[in-house]
Amino acid sequence: MFTGIVQAVGEIVVVTSIGGDLRLRVRSKNLPLDDVRLGDSIATNGVCLTVIELPGDGYVADVSRETLAHTTVSNWKTGTRVNLEKAMRPSDRLGGHIVSGHVDGVGEVISIKADARATQYRVRAPQNLARYIAHKGSITVDGTSLTVNAINGSEFDLTIVPHTQTCTTISDYIVGSKVNLEVDVLARYLERLLTTDTETTEKTGGLNIEFLARHGFYRDN
Numbered sequence: 001m002f003t004g005i006v007q008a009v010g011e012i013v014v015v016t017s018i019g020g021d022l023r024l025r026v027r028s029k030n031l032p033l034d035d036v037r038l039g040d041s042i043a044t045n046g047v048c049l050t051v052i053e054l055p056g057d058g059y060v061a062d063v064s065r066e067t068l069a070h071t072t073v074s075n076w077k078t079g080t081r082v083n084l085e086k087a088m089r090p091s092d093r094l095g096g097h098i099v100s101g102h103v104d105g106v107g108e109v110i111s112i113k114a115d116a117r118a119t120q121y122r123v124r125a126p127q128n129l130a131r132y133i134a135h136k137g138s139i140t141v142d143g144t145s146l147t148v149n150a151i152n153g154s155e156f157d158l159t160i161v162p163h164t165q166t167c168t169t170i171s172d173y174i175v176g177s178k179v180n181l182e183v184d185v186l187a188r189y190l191e192r193l194l195t196t197d198t199e200t201t202e203k204t205g206g207l208n209i210e211f212l213a214r215h216g217f218y219r220d221n
Contacts, residue, residue: 004096004145048101096145
């Protein structure tokens with residue numbers, strides 16, 4: 001799990017095609033790796049990748065065809081800058097929100113404009129993700145935890161302050177840039193709870209007072 005607070009910006013230095021998928025070497029000179037071990041996870045532009053080698057100046061990770069099909073990784077090349085975050089520890093501050101590193105879809109930057117010292121970005125999400133995006137809710141864009149300031153259909157607005165511009169790859173965006181999106185995991189679980197399938201409903205009778213009382217969660221005093 002991650003928090004969406006980017007710890008460093010790295011760079012793709014080698015992209016190797018192996019057996020139909022990819023192996024990446026990422027240079028991460030500003031991300032301390034002394035506590036990283038083989039098998040650990042690092043969010044790379046919001047994609048949870050497993051470390052398989054530690055060459056000294058970064059890490060190496062394999063990328064499956066599934067990941068290539070649903071993220072922007074297939075567009076990465078030597079020199080591509082990426083946001084990096086090591087997996088969170090139980091004692092870490094949750095400065096952003098709960099992020100799994102499992103990308104839900106690819107969005108597109110459709111407008112950029114200055115707003116005093118901040119910058120406003122408008123992003124178009126895939127239509128099937130729109131229902132999970134809420135005004136003032138959280139969304140992860142290329143691994144960065146951000147707040148949705150406005151939403152219109154599948155398009156949403158982000159206000160990016162100078163610090164975030166400096167410490168992430170967001171300053172690299174241009175109109176047309178493709179970005180990895182992960183919606184708030186709580187929205188997905190809430191939807192599942194509210195749209196119980198027919199089979200489950202028939203077995204449990206749904207979530208009601210009778211069900212809660214039968215399982216010890218309700219008592220009529």
